[in-house]
Amino acid sequence: xxxxxxxxxxxxxxxxxxxxxxxxxxxxxxxxxxxxxxxxxxxxxxxxxxxxxxxxxxxxxxxxxxxxxxxxxxxxxxxxxxxxxxxxxxxxxxxxxxxxxxxxxxxxxxxxxxxxxxxx
Numbered sequence: 001x002x003x004x005x006x007x008x009x010x011x012x013x014x015x016x017x018x019x020x021x022x023x024x025x026x027x028x029x030x031x032x033x034x035x036x037x038x039x040x041x042x043x044x045x046x047x048x049x050x051x052x053x054x055x056x057x058x059x060x061x062x063x064x065x066x067x068x069x070x071x072x073x074x075x076x077x078x079x080x081x082x083x084x085x086x087x088x089x090x091x092x093x094x095x096x097x098x099x100x101x102x103x104x105x106x107x108x109x110x111x112x113x114x115x116x117x118x119x120x
């Protein structure tokens with residue numbers, strides 16, 4: 001549920017959306033996940049490109065009560081650590097665990113990964 005994700009993240013982050021080249025703040029009450037108010041689902045297709053970053057991690061489970069305290073650190077680790085350093089050769093392989101998707105829903109962190117990454 002996008003509204004729950006926005007609500008969880010807005011405690012720690014300012015979230016913006018780009019509309020016509022301008023950035024405007026996103027609040028959880030402004031996000032409706034594509035559903036109409038009469039309860040019928042709006043016919044809307046959303047396609048997300050898949051990009052696997054070079055810094056890839058595996059989080060199997062997380063106590064939802066601890067999430068607010070570690071949200072900033074978790075996102076920093078997932079998306080900003082082990083980034084290629086300036087001057088590093090592109091062929092250098094980073095020692096990391098791969099994942100394919102990261103989602104934060106109602107206080108839970110979910111990652112989709114391959115079986116090799118799960119064994120590691």
